Amino acid sequence: MVTAITDRYTFVFPPDYRMQSLMRDETEVLVIGGGHAGLCAAIAAAESGARVTLVEHADRSMRGGNSRHTRNLRAMHDGPLATLPDSYSEEEYWQDILRVTAGDTSETLCRLMIRESPGLVHWLQKHGVHFQPALSGTLNLARTNAFFLGGGKALVNALYLAAERLGVDIRYHTEARELDIADGQFRLARVIDRGFASAIRARAVVIASGGFQANLEWLKEAWGEQAANFIIRGTPYARGQMLRELMRYNIRTVGTPDQCHAVAIDARAPRFDGGIVTRLDSVCFGIVVNRDAQRFYDEGEDFWPRRYAIWGRLVAGQPGQIAYSIIDSKTIDRFMPSVFPAISAESIQGLAGLVDLDPGRLCATVQAFNQAIQEGNYNPDVLDDCRTTGLTPDKTHWALPLDTPPYYAYPLRPGITFTYMGAAVDSSARVLDADGNPCENIFAAGEIMAGNILGRGYCAGTGMSIGGVFGRRAGMEAACLT
Numbered sequence: 181m182v183t184a185i186t187d188r189y190t191f192v193f194p195p196d197y198r199m200q201s202l203m204r205d206e207t208e209v210l211v212i213g214g215g216h217a218g219l220c221a222a223i224a225a226a227e228s229g230a231r232v233t234l235v236e237h238a239d240r241s242m243r244g245g246n247s248r249h250t251r252n253l254r255a256m257h258d259g260p261l262a263t264l265p266d267s268y269s270e271e272e273y274w275q276d277i278l279r280v281t282a283g284d285t286s287e288t289l290c291r292l293m294i295r296e297s298p299g300l301v302h303w304l305q306k307h308g309v310h311f312q313p314a315l316s317g318t319l320n321l322a323r324t325n326a327f328f329l330g331g332g333k334a335l336v337n338a339l340y341l342a343a344e345r346l347g348v349d350i351r352y353h354t355e356a357r358e359l360d361i362a363d364g365q366f367r368l369a370r371v372i373d374r375g376f377a378s379a380i381r382a383r384a385v386v387i388a389s390g391g392f393q394a395n396l397e398w399l400k401e402a403w404g405e406q407a408a409n410f411i412i413r414g415t416p417y418a419r420g421q422m423l424r425e426l427m428r429y430n431i432r433t434v435g436t437p438d439q440c441h442a443v444a445i446d447a448r449a450p451r452f453d454g455g456i457v458t459r460l461d462s463v464c465f466g467i468v469v470n471r472d473a474q475r476f477y478d479e480g481e482d483f484w485p486r487r488y489a490i491w492g493r494l495v496a497g498q499p500g501q502i503a504y505s506i507i508d509s510k511t512i513d514r515f516m517p518s519v520f521p522a523i524s525a526e527s528i529q530g531l532a533g534l535v536d537l538d539p540g541r542l543c544a545t546v547q548a549f550n551q552a553i554q555e556g557n558y559n560p561d562v563l564d565d566c567r568t569t570g571l572t573p574d575k576t577h578w579a580l581p582l583d584t585p586p587y588y589a590y591p592l593r594p595g596i597t598f599t600y601m602g603a604a605v606d607s608s609a610r611v612l613d614a615d616g617n618p619c620e621n622i623f624a625a626g627e628i629m630a631g632n633i634l635g636r637g638y639c640a641g642t643g644m645s646i647g648g649v650f651g652r653r654a655g656m657e658a659a660c661l662t
Contacts, residue, residue, distance in 0.1 A: 188608050191192065200597035207233035208662040209655070210369060210382035210421055212356045214238070215245030215415075216332075217626025217647030217654075218388035221340035224306060224655030226346035230662045232655075233380060234343065235354040235371055235391075237417040243309035243352065244336035245390050246414035246598060246627070246643075249455035251332065252325040253648065254313070254641030255297040261326070262311040268324050269293050269314065270480040276324075276639050284635025289622050292607055293633060293642075293649045300648040301326055317514070320561065322487055325641040332456075355417075356389065364619045384621040384658035388609075388651060391599035391627045392420025393440065399596070402437035410596055411445055413459070413595045414451040423628055426603050431619070432612040435601040435631030441638050442492025444468075445595030446518040447502060457519040460590050463491055464560075464578055466507030466591070467549055470498040472522050473532070473541035475549070480567070480577035489638030492594040502537055503592040508544070508584045514560065522588040526548070538559045550581040598643065600631035608656035623654035 209225040211218045213238030222234045234250060238245050273294045279284055304408050305311070309330035321327075329333045351373055356372040360379075368381040392398045394416045399407035419584055427433065431632040449458035464484050467475055468491075481487055495503045512522070525531035528546050532539040548569065550587050556565035560578055568574045603611045603624040610618035611629075626647040631644055 183515050186438065186609070187548055188439045197430045200618035203380055203497050206381045208383050209384045209386065209658045210235070210380055210384070211388060211655075212369065213245065213388035213390060213626065214243050214248035215388065215390065215626060215647065216250070216335065216339070216644055217651035218386065219336070219343055220621070220648050220651030221386040221388055221625050222343050222348045223339065223346060224652045225659040226343065226348050230659035232347075233349040233382070235356055235373075236527050237353070237355045238415065238535070242321070242333070242415070245418065246446070247304040247336050248332045248645070248660075249414055250328070250335070250644055251456060252321065252327040253297070253300070253615070253644035254325050254639060255301050255645065256294050261298055262305065263313045264323060264326055265595070273297075273324075276486065277633070279482075279635030280489075280639050281635050284639065286632050288607060289605070290633045292351065293645055296649045298646045300343065302650065303438075304335075304648065307342040307595050318485065324485075338481050350630040353571060355404055356422060359385075359422070360624070361429045361430070364622075366618070367465055367524045368618070376468070383428070383521050384623065384661045385496055386609075386625060386651075386654045386658055387422050387628055387656075388427070388605070388624070388626045388647070389422040389628060390415065391419035391440070391630075392423060393418055393596045393599050393601065396417040398437070401662030402570070403496070406501055410415055410594045411447075411449050411454065411458075412452045413443070413445060413449075413454055413456070415448045416487070418627070420599070426611065430614040430618060432604040432614055433601060433636055434629075436605045437599065437601045438490075439600040439631070439636050441489050441634070441643065442496065443489050443595050443597065444495050444503070444505070444592040445492035446520050447591035447593040448520045449593070449595070454595075458595065459488075460505060460518050460592060461488065461515040462505045462511075462517075462590055463488070465511035466505060466582060467575070468503050468505050469537070469542065469545055469546070470503050471534055471537070473537045475545060475571070475573065476503075478573045478576055480575045480579060483563070485640040488640065490594070491647065495592050496594040501594055504537065505590040505592055506531070506542075506544070507584065507588050508582045509586055509588075511578060512588055518590060522590055524586045524588050526585045526587070528587055532587050535591060536588045546582050549579075550583060553579045553581055564611050575590045585620070598627040598630065600634055600636070602628045602631045603631045605632055607653075608657045609633050609650045610657070621658070623658055625654045
């Protein structure tokens, strides 16, 4: 018998177990990470004629990283595309990115992503990914975002099947630990392959292993003890080991460690891997208060797809990193609910008691909000004229009085999807060294380089566009070196 012991599992292999797959230690293109970006890279490289090995830290049941939890990708289109109606121009997409990032983006790389996004939709369809019209209550994205039929899990399954058909050597339960780089050239990666230490040599490497959001120690370096109350929406495997390795070789980084895709999620969610079903989109339909029952930000600042990803940071800045979304029965059916039921009561005072808020303070906050509302034409599809005046902060759109029982509350925590600090890349997805020169055979795609485009803020579906566009580019460019 052969026994392999890791920090999580013990594997016992029978005497006749075939060890060839474990002993094979050379390939042409090595892809590290088996989410959307890594799969796109592996498929593109294999289609270009390269021999490809993809290593995925998770086992088969958990494969796909954060991509398992996605719903859609944002795509430019000059006319109807897949299930997308009308048009969504390059300039409109660019202005959406500019607005959420406040200009903290590379225009060159961002416009490249935008221009190649419609081709990505066709390419995914070619490889077995199907699309469906947007679901009701999903951030009003019917025109801008193509939704995956069956969600992210179906996307991941289709791409793994496509990779397998192309002969990609897929190794589950294989963690990349170290990179061997000399004079800017990748030589090999040291991995733990199903419990066995191994080294994989390759002519080129594509690093698509995600951010470091599951590394709570690293998060604390940036956020301090606040990070103890963060919830990680996606994969527990995204600990940033490959980013640490690239930094060890002094590659150029982009972004700061405290910038991330951080949304308000249900505080009752599990610490890891709760996924998109724990996200709460109720914020713009009512008010949000902290544990002192005080409002702290404009809930109606802009359309929700442009603002939902700032609310994790906002909640992180509140005492105890906790907040509460309060709505009434007029709007309870206007958004996709959390997987956890709303907390409800027939009075604001009763609701306060259920969520451990001071009843008097919450009643005073609601009363002040209701009295400050200026009558207008309520329309959640436009930046309407329903607002408050005289409050700090005011709610600038979609302000309706909280006056129709039952009343509902959702507890909110910061939900970290992925971090933005990562590797700087050029338009070929090559990683840049400390002097800004591209490394010939080191590529990066997906969350580990998303900070090139997303220095801050987020537009719904952009992460998947980044992963797909730069994954394909990285795979094709890497294959050219073989």
